[in-house]
Structures are given as C-alpha cells and as structure tokens.
Amino acid sequence: MLVDIIFPNLNSNMTNKDYITSRAILSTRNDWVDNNNMKMIGMFQGGEMVYHNFYSAIDDPHNYYPSEFLNTLAPNGLPPHVQKLKIGCPVILLRNIDLANGLCNGTRLVVRGFQRNSIDAEIVVGRHAGKRIFLPRIPLCPSNDDMFPFQFKRKQFPIRLSFAMTVNKSQGQTIPNVGVYLPAPVFSYGQLYVAMSRATTRTHIKILALPPxxxxxxxxxxxxxxxxxxxxxxxxxxxxxxxxxxxxxxxxDGTYTKNIVYKEVLAL
Structure with missing residues (x-):
C-alpha cells in the first residue's frame, strides 16, 4: 500500500514535524487526493476538531439556493464542506493571506491547536519556518466561475490536509519522499514530470500506477x-x-503508464 511506503512507522512519528512534512502523496484529481487524505487523518492520532463551513449564494434574495443544497457542492479550489483536523496534522494554505509573514498560497503548515473561529498552526517550510500563526475563517469563492450557473461564497479556513495533494499544487515544492498515485494516466502536459521531479532523489519516489x-x-x-x-x-x-x-x-517487465508531451519537444 502506497500510504505505508511513504508514511512508514506513522504511529511513532506523529509528533515529528520533519517526518510529517518531508513526505506526501501526489495525484492528478481532487477526489483521489481527498480520499487519501481521509484515510490518513483516520489513521492519525491526536486531538480532533471538525469544522463545518458556511455557504451563501451571491445576489439570491429569494433563497433559491438554500444552504442544504450549497453544502453538497464540491468546487475545485475549495476544501470540503466538512474539515476534519487533528493536532500535528499537515495542511497547505490555499490563498495568499500575508506574504510578508510567509502566509502565501502553497505554504505548508502543521496544526498546533484549535479555537472556535481560528486555527493555531506552525509554518514548517521556507525562511519563516517555526513561526506560529492563527488562521481565521475567510470568505472564499470557487476558482472557476463558470462551473455553476450562479455565484456563491463560502466562509471557511483557507487550508486543506496535505498528506496528499494534487500534482499542480505541488509545483515549486521540494518534498524529500514522494508517492505518486495514478488510478488513471495523467491528463495534461507536464504533470508526470512535475510529480516525479518533486523528490530529492529517484530512490525516494514511489509510483502506484493502476492497470489501465x-x-x-x-x-x-x-x-x-x-x-x-x-x-x-x-x-x-x-x-x-x-x-x-x-x-x-x-x-x-513492469508496469506502464501514459505520459503527455508536445510533439515539438520530441523533435528537439
């Protein structure tokens, strides 16, 4: 199982932030990433908090889109409606909040505590590593406005679990131990290269490519x-x-997966 290979001896290292943040599972789709994160948070030991986020439709005075319906939506670029977190779990920031203090899109953090309307977290990468911050709920809108025939916003914490993350989200990051989860081949140019180039050495990357x-x-x-x-x-x-x-x-001799490259690259 890929989880056991990338996160060996998890129970013995749950309080080790270097262990937790030096590894991740990458995949191409949000639903595959969410499934892996749910498995990992279920295995993770620590104080638990479940946060529910608040939806509201924009310019909807007649309440055509009730919150019960909005809660079922899962747009790209937003965390799930229900966020289950535990002390010591890794998360990734989804929005730019305070660039001067290292709180930018893609920053990796570890959860240190919970408040009703804020999360105590520690930055674990970059020159601001070790800094403790409090993350508030903020209004977020889907990144793709054309996904739904109406506009809405959601007040929530701008973070997502990062035991697993999408390949696109991992761009620009160095992750010493990488697992690549491919239930289906990559679907856009450069994805496989990005996934395989996150690790520091080829011996620290494992790929699970399911049969086509x-x-x-x-x-x-x-x-x-x-x-x-x-x-x-x-x-x-x-x-x-x-x-x-x-x-x-x-x-x-072995397992194969498809890659996508521009023909012009092969002609060079």
Missing part, C-alpha cells in the same frame, strides 16, 4: 467516434477527424 481500464478506453473511443459522426452529418467533419485505433503497449 480497457473497457473505459474503448467507451471513450466510441464516444469520440459518435461526436465526429455527428459533425460529419452537419458537414463540419472530414476524413482527418476519424481517430486512429490506439496501439496498446504490452507491459513485458
């Missing part, structure tokens, strides 16, 4: 063919649009 789902790939190909056929019916398509059948890669 042949049925899912075939369904994707069929859907693409239907789209092209529909375009041709409207006079928008041509023969060049017809997708070529993908050649499968046979794993002879």
């Amino acid at each position: 789902n042949a049925e899912a790939e075939e369904e994707d190909a069929k859907r693409e063919e239907k789209k092209i056929a529909k375009k041709k019916g409207k006079g928008q398509g041509n023969q060049k649009d017809v997708p070529k059948k993908k050649k499968s890669v046979t794993a002879v």
Whole structure:
C-alpha cells in the first residue's frame, strides 16, 4: 500500500514535524487526493476538531439556493464542506493571506491547536519556518466561475490536509519522499514530470500506477467516434477527424503508464 511506503512507522512519528512534512502523496484529481487524505487523518492520532463551513449564494434574495443544497457542492479550489483536523496534522494554505509573514498560497503548515473561529498552526517550510500563526475563517469563492450557473461564497479556513495533494499544487515544492498515485494516466502536459521531479532523489519516489481500464478506453473511443459522426452529418467533419485505433503497449517487465508531451519537444 502506497500510504505505508511513504508514511512508514506513522504511529511513532506523529509528533515529528520533519517526518510529517518531508513526505506526501501526489495525484492528478481532487477526489483521489481527498480520499487519501481521509484515510490518513483516520489513521492519525491526536486531538480532533471538525469544522463545518458556511455557504451563501451571491445576489439570491429569494433563497433559491438554500444552504442544504450549497453544502453538497464540491468546487475545485475549495476544501470540503466538512474539515476534519487533528493536532500535528499537515495542511497547505490555499490563498495568499500575508506574504510578508510567509502566509502565501502553497505554504505548508502543521496544526498546533484549535479555537472556535481560528486555527493555531506552525509554518514548517521556507525562511519563516517555526513561526506560529492563527488562521481565521475567510470568505472564499470557487476558482472557476463558470462551473455553476450562479455565484456563491463560502466562509471557511483557507487550508486543506496535505498528506496528499494534487500534482499542480505541488509545483515549486521540494518534498524529500514522494508517492505518486495514478488510478488513471495523467491528463495534461507536464504533470508526470512535475510529480516525479518533486523528490530529492529517484530512490525516494514511489509510483502506484493502476492497470489501465480497457473497457473505459474503448467507451471513450466510441464516444469520440459518435461526436465526429455527428459533425460529419452537419458537414463540419472530414476524413482527418476519424481517430486512429490506439496501439496498446504490452507491459513485458513492469508496469506502464501514459505520459503527455508536445510533439515539438520530441523533435528537439
């Protein structure tokens, strides 16, 4: 199990901030990251606090979007509606709050205490490492305004558990021990490179790439063919649009995953 490899002897190191912040599991999707974080916080020992966040729709005087509905939404760039934290757990900051004091998007911290409306945390990376700060709840909006047909905001702590994080969120960080969790291949240019270049040495990176789902790939190909056929019916398509059948890669000795690179890079 990837968790056991990246976080060995977790029970013996829960109070060791260097251990906790020197390792992370990276994945490409928020739901996979959240699942790993939920597993890890369940294993983690320490004083626990569960925070519920507050939604409100913008320009909604008639209450068309009640809080019960808004609580079910999971937009990109925002933490879950319910945040379960424990003393000593690692978190990552999601917004720029105070750049002069090291509180910027991507800063890694360790939780040290809980208040009703604030979290006591310690910065553990960069030149401000060791500084204790209090994080308040702040209003946050989804990073993608086109995701929903209405606008809303959520008052919450601008942090997320960071036992696991997305590959994109890990950009610019050095993480001595890295696990890469790939239930499916990467889906954008550079993701695999970013994930594999976070660790300090190649011996400190482990990859769990699950076998490709042949049925899912075939369904994707069929859907693409239907789209092209529909375009041709409207006079928008041509023969060049017809997708070529993908050649499968046979794993002879080991496990394989796909990568995405621009053809221009290979021509250099």
